[in-house]
Amino acid sequence: MSNSATESGRDARNWLALSIGNSRLHWAWFQGEVCKQVWHSPHLDSAAGEKLIHGWNRGELWCAGLESPGPPGGEAIAPNPPLWIASVVPHQLALWQSYGRFYLITLEDVPLLGLYPTLGIDRALALVGAARQWGWPVLVVDAGTALTLTGADPEGRLVGGAILPGFGLQLQSLTEKTAALPPVTFPATLPPRWALTTPEAIASGVIYGIGSGVRDFIEDWWQRFPTSTVVITGGGGEMLLRYLQESAPEMAKQAIAMPDLIFAGICYIKQQQSG
Numbered sequence: 001m002s003n004s005a006t007e008s009g010r011d012a013r014n015w016l017a018l019s020i021g022n023s024r025l026h027w028a029w030f031q032g033e034v035c036k037q038v039w040h041s042p043h044l045d046s047a048a049g050e051k052l053i054h055g056w057n058r059g060e061l062w063c064a065g066l067e068s069p070g071p072p073g074g075e076a077i078a079p080n081p082p083l084w085i086a087s088v089v090p091h092q093l094a095l096w097q098s099y100g101r102f103y104l105i106t107l108e109d110v111p112l113l114g115l116y117p118t119l120g121i122d123r124a125l126a127l128v129g130a131a132r133q134w135g136w137p138v139l140v141v142d143a144g145t146a147l148t149l150t151g152a153d154p155e156g157r158l159v160g161g162a163i164l165p166g167f168g169l170q171l172q173s174l175t176e177k178t179a180a181l182p183p184v185t186f187p188a189t190l191p192p193r194w195a196l197t198t199p200e201a202i203a204s205g206v207i208y209g210i211g212s213g214v215r216d217f218i219e220d221w222w223q224r225f226p227t228s229t230v231v232i233t234g235g236g237g238e239m240l241l242r243y244l245q246e247s248a249p250e251m252a253k254q255a256i257a258m259p260d261l262i263f264a265g266i267c268y269i270k271q272q273q274s275g
């Protein structure tokens with residue numbers, strides 16, 4: 001095979017996945033089924049989105065001339081990549097609809113039994129992404145802006161789940177709705193449970209509060225499905241695992257961290273649709 005044929009073969013297999021979350025955009029660059037790179041960017045305004053699409057349409061390397069979004073290191077990506085999108089934020093979705101190779105993933109595309117119509121597509125995709133690797137039954141804990149638990153039974157039927165404010169949102173709401181509580185940045189390590197400063201007391205309340213809640217949900221899940229895999233994902237996933245390692249080491253050993261779980265789900269759906 002000539003060099004250029006190899007090149008174009010590789011380029012044809014290039015595609016992008018975009019998961020539009022409530023706080024950020026999550027991007028992945030794929031070649032076929034191989035995820036080459038994952039990165040995150042802020043939500044874009046329409047000018048930034050149009051600039052990016054304009055570049056793609058002109059056949060420019062997709063990240064050319066843009067500071068964001070673009071993969072760290074700025075590796076070359078083929079022009080006009082198909083863009084597979086999952087969104088839980090309608091106004092951010094509108095931006096991408098003018099792009100010619102735009103594919104929107106909806107609940108109808110997800111082969112999961114017992115779905116309810118307003119279930120978040122991110123939750124559905126995380127579930128099938130986890131099951132593809134670990135099988136059913138499976139429980140996904142996604143520590144994003146909202147923290148969600150989503151479980152499915154041995155037949156791949158949604159059992160249900162729960163939604164609560166995530167780490168960042170809990171910290172932020174305390175600051176915003178009280179007079180005396182200062183902004184607290186997300187700590188890198190577990191705070192002391194019995195804190196003697198205000199910032200640590202806030203961090204303790206939020207982290208041990210969320211952590212023990214999640215632990216209780218997992219215990220309940222294992223009562224129902226003792227062999228189920230538990231997968232932890234989302235920006236707050238590391239903190240959650242740190243909590244479990246300290247407070248419930250046996251549980252932590254059995255929990256699997258998959259930071260890029262949503263992309264496993266998107267890749268699976270794309271494959272199904274591409275035949």
Ligand SMILES: Nc1ncnc2c1ncn2[C@@H]1O[C@H](COP(=O)(O)OP(=O)(O)OP(=O)(O)O)[C@@H](O)[C@H]1O
Nearest residue numbers: 021022023024143144145166167168186234235236
């Ligand atoms: N350095 C950090 N500062 C603040 N929050 C952090 C930090 N690291 C992790 N987090 C936590 O992770 C969350 C971000 O996780 P993730 O990237 O999954 O979600 P997101 O982008 O906020 O959410 P979504 O996907 O819902 O937009 C924050 O809301 C917070 O709970």
Ligand SMILES: CC(C)(CO)[C@@H](O)C(=O)NCCC(=O)O
Nearest residue numbers: 088118119120121122123146163
């Ligand atoms: C819960 C979030 C915000 C998590 O990203 C998202 O999945 C969503 O908007 N869900 C819709 C409601 C539901 O899942 O029942």
Ligand SMILES: [K+]
Nearest residue numbers: 022144145146
């Ligand atoms: K979210």
